[in-house]
Amino acid sequence: MHQHSLHAHARHLGWSRDTEPALRVAPDDRVELDCAEASGGQITRDSDVEAVHRLAPERANPLSGPIAVDGAEPGDALVVTVEDLAPRGWGWTANIPGFGLLADEFPDAHLIVSRHDARNIDFPAGARLPLRPFIGTIGVAPAEPGTHPVIPPYRTGGNMDCRDLIAGSKLWLPVAVPEALLSLGDTHLAQGDGEVCGTAIEAPMGVAISVALHKGAAPETPVLEIPAGPLRRETGAGFLVTTGIGPDLMACARDAVRRLIDRLCAEQxxxxxxxxxxxxVAADLHISEIVDAPNWMVSAYLPRAVLG
Incomplete structure (x- = not known):
């Protein structure tokens, strides 16, 4: 096993099989990366809401990489183990006009800058959250030609925003091009399942990973192995749960979030x-029921432990 470092200059802004590798490694090697937050430096720990107005979407979600893996071929599985995540002390959450589950109802820009210590995040909007860093975007280059946007996920990974891709996790990715061309970024301090306003607590972070290769074992889509330990947030103070019920899952999700907003405004x-x-950043959307036609139910779970 060899140790490698990939520094801040080695970043790109799209998935492409033609992007020149920034680093070449062998299976079982370890790589340390310096990952940018999702704005790519457009928002800093001292920014105000004007920075949200000035955001250039084409600079969003810069990726560290690509990393070429010796011997990786289409049909193989690239297994990435998240060895360590080292946040830098701050992060941001924004309502970006035109983006998010309720974008039509929240048209104005809004910015919240958080600070954290080794265990907790001080979230200025009335909460103290457990620090739970994870990688929001990670994947390998797709086989299709051209440059593909960073924002959506693909069968080869990408902007999956799975809040359980924490230190100790293993991610199986389907290799689609020779040498795989692995990239990652969009690191977060915390997030709720659904990331409903469009942003988590976006944060710069040091990341350490190792890579392994399983020949001919590519999954159809990414597979995640989560380490032993608590999967969800502590439940000592219980949860506040609101619901959306109807024949359309997207409409149900919107209704559940709207109703949780109303309760938080009234209670807090x-x-x-x-x-x-x-x-x-703190509530999880669950599909509670999807079999009792014609209506389904989506629930929004907020742990009361985070409330001030």
Whole structure:
């Protein structure tokens, strides 16, 4: 096993089989990376809401990489183990006009800058959250020609925003091009399942990974192995849960989030946009029922332990 480092200059802004590798490694090697937060430096720990107005979407979600893996071929599985995640002390959450589950209802820009210590995040919108860093975007280059946007996920990975891709996790990715061309970024301090306002707590982070190769074992889509230990948030203080019920899962999700916003405004005295952002980073959307036609149910779970 060899140790490698990939520094801040080795970043790119799209998935492509033609991007020149920034680093070449062998299976079982370890790589340390310096990952940018999702704005790529457009938002800093000292920014105000004007930075959200000035955001250039084409600079969003810069990726560290690509990393070429010796011997990787289409049909193989590249297994990435997250060895360590080292946040840098701060992160941001924003309501970006035109983006998010309730974008039509929250048209104005909003920015929340958080600080954290070794265990907890001080989230200015009325909450203190457990620090739970993870990688939001990670994947390998697709086989299709051209440059593909960073924002959506693909069968080869990408912007999956799976909040359980924490230290100790293993991610199996289907190799689609020679040498795999692995990239990652969009690191987060915390997030709720659904990331409903469009952002988590976006944060710069040091990341250490190792890679392994399983010949001919490519999964159809990414597979995640999560380490032993608590999967979900502590439940000592219980949960506040709201629901959406109807024949359309997207409409149900919107209804569940709207109703949780209303409860937080009434119970905690939050503004609607602060409640929306808090739900994005601390509440989980669950499909509670999808078999009792014609109506399904989506539930939004907020742990009361995070509330001030």
């Amino acid at each position: 005295g939050l503004s609607a946009v602060d409640a929306y952002c808090l739900i994005s």
